[in-house]
Amino acid sequence: MIYSKVIIVGGGPAGSTCGWKLRQNGIECLILDKQEFPRTKLCAGWITPRVINDLMININDYPHSLVKFNKFHVHIYSKELKIKVHQYAIRRHEFDYWLLKRCGVEVHTHEVNDIKKEGDYYIIDDQYYCKYLVGASGTHCPLYRTFFKHINPRAKDLLVVTLEEEFPYDYHDENCHLWFLQNKLPGYSWYVPKSNGYLNIGIGGFSEKLKANNDNIKNQWQFFVKELKRLSLVKNYNFNARGYIYYIRNSVDVVQNDSLFLIGDAAGLATKDMGEGIGPAVKSGILAADAITSGKPFSLSSVKKYSFPRYQTVIKLFVTYLINQRTKIE
Numbered sequence: 001m002i003y004s005k006v007i008i009v010g011g012g013p014a015g016s017t018c019g020w021k022l023r024q025n026g027i028e029c030l031i032l033d034k035q036e037f038p039r040t041k042l043c044a045g046w047i048t049p050r051v052i053n054d055l056m057i058n059i060n061d062y063p064h065s066l067v068k069f070n071k072f073h074v075h076i077y078s079k080e081l082k083i084k085v086h087q088y089a090i091r092r093h094e095f096d097y098w099l100l101k102r103c104g105v106e107v108h109t110h111e112v113n114d115i116k117k118e119g120d121y122y123i124i125d126d127q128y129y130c131k132y133l134v135g136a137s138g139t140h141c142p143l144y145r146t147f148f149k150h151i152n153p154r155a156k157d158l159l160v161v162t163l164e165e166e167f168p169y170d171y172h173d174e175n176c177h178l179w180f181l182q183n184k185l186p187g188y189s190w191y192v193p194k195s196n197g198y199l200n201i202g203i204g205g206f207s208e209k210l211k212a213n214n215d216n217i218k219n220q221w222q223f224f225v226k227e228l229k230r231l232s233l234v235k236n237y238n239f240n241a242r243g244y245i246y247y248i249r250n251s252v253d254v255v256q257n258d259s260l261f262l263i264g265d266a267a268g269l270a271t272k273d274m275g276e277g278i279g280p281a282v283k284s285g286i287l288a289a290d291a292i293t294s295g296k297p298f299s300l301s302s303v304k305k306y307s308f309p310r311y312q313t314v315i316k317l318f319v320t321y322l323i324n325q326r327t328k329i330e
């Protein structure tokens with residue numbers, strides 16, 4: 001059996017950041033991921049300056065595609081707001097692979113299925129064992145399933161379903177567009193141009209709310225692609241979207257159980273307003289590494305709950321105003 005003091009299950013942003021920080025702290029660790037990198041990860045690839053800061057990235061040194069947005073075009077019903085921002089977009093298969101290599105930790109391609117505790121050690125599939133085990137394997141994390149599900153069940157109403165596609169496209173509109181409340185979608189849809197001629201489009205919405213409206217994400221996708229055609233944003237393209245599910249942040253009080261730690265999507269950390277998960281994944285990876293190093297309790301209370309906390313009141317007032325206006329017209 002292979003031993004490492006710390007084993008991290010999952011080499012996405014949460015896992016690679018945790019490995020990166022542990023290595024800086026001088027702690028031996030190993031990353032297991034079921035996929036060989038570079039791997040596809042469904043994601044719009046929007047990252048905030050906080051992510052760049054937390055990861056100590058000098059953007060001039062980043063060797064892959066990176067787009068900077070100075071404004072978001074936000075569409076709410078028929079209104080368009082141009083909101084000044086300072087944000088970035090990367091392509092996940094490039095970004096995640098780069099982070100994984102940069103962290104300098106040994107990576108084994110291995111799908112984790114069975115985890116048990118024997119004495120002070122965790123045994124993984126009878127092939128690996130460790131003292132500390134970190135669950136960074138997203139929504140379907142085996143650590144969550146085995147050790148946390150019963151003490152920290154995920155709330156069904158926070159489950160988000162998505163459909164998305166990233167493809168080479170000769171786009172003429174270089175802006176990032178976001179549509180809220182379009183076609184009664186309980187979520188939002190996006191159009192994110194990437195560098196080197198790639199375009200990422202997608203939709204995400206709360207699963208329970210869609211069901212309550214007798215709706216589903218596929219219907220919403222059909223509406224969305226028609227809109228993209230109508231707006232001449234994407235034409236003459238045969239879409240082949242793929243889906244993924246993840247959880248928006250709930251109370252994530254129980255993220256440590258003995259020497260087990262949950263980070264990133266495995267802990268359900270995506271922000272309440274935008275479903276942003278990369279930033280919280282990175283931050284939680286750093287916090288877990290520091291907790292393992294110091295032996296202090298692990299808490300995620302400092303991981304932000306909103307992507308744009310300052311805009312929350314303004315957005316709520318604006319949406320209420322628009323809903324009232326529409327009700328008057330109807």
Ligand SMILES: Cc1cc2nc3c(=O)[nH]c(=O)nc-3n(C[C@H](O)[C@H](O)[C@H](O)COP(=O)(O)OP(=O)(O)OC[C@H]3O[C@@H](n4cnc5c(N)ncnc54)[C@H](O)[C@@H]3O)c2cc1C
Pocket residue numbers: 009010011012013014015032033034035039041042043044045046047110111112113136137138139140141142162163164202204244245246263264265266270275276277278279281
């Ligand atoms: C359509 C869509 C769009 C999104 N857009 C954005 C966005 O623009 N910006 C943003 O900030 N967030 C976005 N998110 C959320 C973001 O993608 C996630 O929150 C983020 O990837 C979480 O990182 P992670 O490291 O926790 O998990 P992941 O990135 O999912 O990495 C988990 C890793 O674990 C591995 N793994 C899984 N199971 C096992 C196993 N049993 N054994 C071994 N390895 C395993 C996987 O192969 C994977 O590499 C989006 C999500 C979706 C679905």
